[in-house]
Amino acid sequence: MLDLSDSVHIEKKTLFAEVVLPLPIAKNYTYRVPFDRAADVNVGKRVVVQFGKSKLYTGVIISLGEKAPEKYEAKYLMDILDDEPLITPQQLAFWDWISGYYLCNPGEVMNAALPAALKLASETRISLNTEYNFDKSELNDKEFLIIDALEIQAELTVSEVSKLLGQKTVMPVLKMLFNKNIIHIAEEVNERYKPRKRSFYGLNPVYRNQEQLKELFEILEKRAPKQLDAVLALLQLSKQKQQVTKAELEEAAQVSTAVLKALVEKEIFLVEERIVSRFSNSEEDAESTFELNEYQEKAFKQINQQFEQKDVVLLHGITSSGKTQIYVRLIEAVIESGKQVLFLLPEIALTIHIIERLRQYFGNKIGVYHSRFNDNERVEVWNKVLSGEYKVVLGARSSVFLPFNNLGLIVVDEEHENSYKQFDPAPRYHARDAAIYLSTLYKAKVLLGSATPSLESYYNAQQHKYGLVELNFRFGEAVLPEIQVISIPEETKNKTMQSHFSTVLMQDIESALEKKEQAILFQNRRGYVPLLICKTCGFTPKCINCDVSLTLHKSTGKLHCHYCGYKEDVYAVCPACGSVHLEQKGYGTEKIEDELSLLLPSARIVRMDLDTTRTKMAFQNILSDLEDKKTDILVGTQMVAKGLDFSDVTVIGIVNADSLLKFPDFRANERSFQMLAQVSGRAGRRGKKGKVVIQTYDPHHRVISQVIRNDYAEMYQMEMAERLQFKYPPFYRIIQLDVKHKNAEALFHQAEYLGNALKKQFGDRVLGPEFPLINRIRNYYIKTIILKIEKEGTSMVRVKNILKETIVQFQTEKISKGNLIRIDVDPY
Structure with missing residues (x-):
């Protein structure tokens, strides 16, 4: 006879959940599922668990089974937060790949992937x-x-809420408040992206009746003639264009804002606010429909043909060739097929015109995801992507972690940009490479777009791993700018330099200003002067935490460290020898702005660098002023090279190209070509002839010659020959290990020990340990070990497993005490 108690026991199987926690731990923890919650658990759901003695965390279930952990007793899950899985199976597979490829812990991937409010x-x-x-x-x-x-205290921690309510698990209560939009849950609340809006005026439809319009004219003529002028001006402008702005109306009618306000209050005028582009005055760009030109049409067909054979296609199109319009046509086709699109951008703040342009085409089907959103907004986007409400997502690198359910296409715009690489903290992934792997999980296609592709992508295209489509003609009437190289030594010798500006550059700027046109000046260094030096003894102020000299910032009147943020007052007297002869060496964007304002006192000059764009809406305000022609000259760092599209910018000045060309990095020539070509591409984009002036100490440098000729192919061939000879990507994979310690002597012994252990495994593939260019940051001394692993005939999985085992073995030794090891796969 069957024992009923045994029957009950058999039905109630004990489940164990493997949970990933947002912590840098090497292994995931397993938790016991309470019997009464067994039906509620599922892979991809968030759960509340205890880790350590008292800390509570939100984890994600990545697997379920009946096997208990062997080495420890499993604690119970404390709560289940989701009714349906929040993380898709494809995401979990993606997290696993990121963790394995970039040699980081699963919790570090989870931390990067989920908005703070979800963990x-x-x-x-x-x-x-x-x-x-x-x-x-x-x-x-x-x-x-x-x-x-x-309401009494501005912020509370989850622990404090737990004490307040007298219960351990408070996550469900907080989740309810969050869902009601009553609270913010975040590590930090960032500024909110706000689209630019403009007011457009129209006549109340009531006055379409001729009799009523005539009656209105008679009343206004007697009582408010200025208001009548405004009505007549609106009627005239409405014949010429569909949308009439406030500024256009005021100018045409020669009336004040008060007159327009009175007409709105009387409901004679109706005002509608619409989102508009910050970047273009072109009526053509405001249209939601357009036709591809013959070159774009050819490229569009070639991309679709290549997609039949290849999963990844590289679109190599020169600056202003109309790549965005091709993207739009491809996105339309994917949406019609019922699938989603991920559109990756390197810098959200500088490519808002693409966002706004695509919003005109796709309306509410489009979502934006980036770090300038607060966590409530990020969660909202997350949920809309998961539900399929958003068909297109535009985002920076972190958007590869969103929960797509039916991804069909990934567009990586400006795929060469270094902004796609995450440097700190882990995972140190490259969004372009991660996106290509992500596409395989959904069987989606990837389009890489750039005027100056990365050598790795172009190499893959040449090897027929990727498809390749070329677009070598600028859109519309735009022509490539004229480029003139100026020798700084020659100008200095002839005494024709005005401060840091050559005669040619100054004449071109002045000529542009006379024509009511604009100029952009590029200098790859922020601050006022990078070096303060005593002429008597050679003393240079250095950071107390890092092995770098301090940079003078005139705006703050202080010396700044650009690595850790340390500041100190400027010296009037040398602290080493007492001399008053302190000399400023070099120049940054702040000094360029300062000296240009002395040479051109009537010009409206604005600076755009990290220092001027920290505050809320700073990017948008600077760029809006440039588009509205409130700015004559924009001075900036690399920010000015990315995605700017202005009709009246006709002069580009590169103040000192050598700061790019002479950088100690195997990618220096490639990045110099990309940067110079991209900066040059900002000029002459709407049919107006552009001019680029490159000032340099080495006018015969081959990269400058290649930029002038727009000869990407020659640059590619020469760089690839050097890469092969000196064992660099794309022929070799690089893994960089930074060993850090607060004690220089301890670091020396630790780095040598680890380096020797790796050499036993990998031989002469190991370089170092050596001090990097900057060998102390934030009081940690650094030594670098580099592995160069040949691609052909080598298993990178095996290499990484051996590397992990060697590092773990090293960290178990007494000698490793107190160090930090930072691993970066594909570091450059």
Whole structure:
């Protein structure tokens, strides 16, 4: 006879969940699932778990089974946060690949992938959403207690909320408040992206009736003749264009804002706010429909043909060739097929015109995802991507982690950009390479677009691993700019330099200003002067935390470290010898702006670098002013080379090209070509002839010659020959290990020990340990070990396994005490 108690026992199988936690730990933890929650658990759901003695974390279930962990007793899951899985199977497979390829821990990948609001922990901070009005009477007792406390104290941690409510698990309560948009849950709340809006005026449809319009004219003629002028001007402008702005109306009617306001209050005029592009005055760009020209049409057909054979296609199109319009046509086709599109951009803040342009075509089907959103907004985008509501997502590198359910196409715009590489913290992934792997999980296609492709991508295209499509004609009437190289030594010898500007550059700028045109000046260094030096003893102020000299910033009147943020006052007297003869060497964007304002006092000059774009909406304000012609000259760092598209910029000045060309990096020539070509491409984009002036100490440098001739092919061939000879990508894979320690002597012994251990495994493929260019940052001394692994005939999986084992073995030795090891796969 069957024992009924055994029957119950058999039905209630004990489940164990493998959970990834947002922590840099090498292995995932396994937790026991309570019997009464067995039906609720599923892979991809978030759970609340205890880790350590008292800390609570939100983890993600990555597998379920009946096998208990052998080495420790499994704790129980404390709660399950989701009704449906929040993480898709493809995402979990992607996380696993990122962790394995870039040699980082699964928790580090989870940390990068999930918005902070989706990974609550004991120390996560909670704050009120002050922009949202809610009715307190609708809150339950626990929610009311939390809100009451937040009205007294600006922030609470999850641990503090737990004490307040007298219970351990408070995540579900906080989740409810978050879903109601009452609280912010975040490590930090960043500024919010706001599209640019303009008011457009129209006549109330009531006055389409001729009799009523005539009656209105008679009334206004007697009582408000200025208002009548405005009505007549609007009627005239409406015949010429569909949209009439406030500025256009005021200028045409010669009336004030008060007149227009009165007409709106009387409901004679109707005002509609619309999102507009910050970057183009062209009526053609505002249209939601367009026709591809013959070159674009040919490229579009070739891309589709290549997609039949290849999963990845490289679109090599010169600057201003109309690549965005080809992207739009491809996206339209993918959406019609019912699939989603990921559109990757290197710098969201500088490519807002693409976002706004695509929004005109795809409306509410498009979502934007980047670091300038707060966590509530990121979660909203996350959920809309997961549900399929967003068909197109535009984002920076982190958007590769979004939960797509039916991805059909990934567009990587400006695929050569270094901004796609994450340097710190781990995972140190490259979004372009990660996107290509991501596409294989969905069987999607990838289009890489660039005017100056990375050598790796172009090499893959030449080897027929990728498809290749060329677009060598600028869109419309735009022509490539004229490029003139100026020898700084020659100008200095002839005494024709005005401060840091050659005669040619100054004449071109002045000529552009006379024609009401604009100029952009590029200098690859921010600050006022990079070096302060005592002429008597040679003393140079250095950072107390890093092995770098301090840079003078005139705006703050202080010396700054660009690595750790340390600041100190400027010296009037040398602290070493007491001399008053302190000399400023070099120049940055701040000094360029300062000296240009002395030479051109009537010009409106604005600087765009890291120092001027820290505040809310700073990027947008600077670029809006340039587009609205409130700025004559823009001075900037690499930011000015990325994605800017202005009709009236006709002069580009590269103040000192040598800061790019002479950098100690095997990619220096490639990146110099890319940067110079991209900066040059900002000129003459709307049919106006552009001029680029490159100032340099080495006018005969081969890269400058290649940029002038727009000869990417020659640059590629010469660089590839050197890469092969000296064992660099794309022929070799590079893995960089930075060993860090606060004690220089301890670091020396540790780095030597690890280096020798690696040489036993990999032989002469190991270089170092050596001090890097900057060998101390934030009080940590650094030594670098580099592995160069040949691609042909080598298993990178085996290489990485041996490397991990060697590092783990090293970290178990007494000699490794106190160090940090930073691993970077494909570091450059």
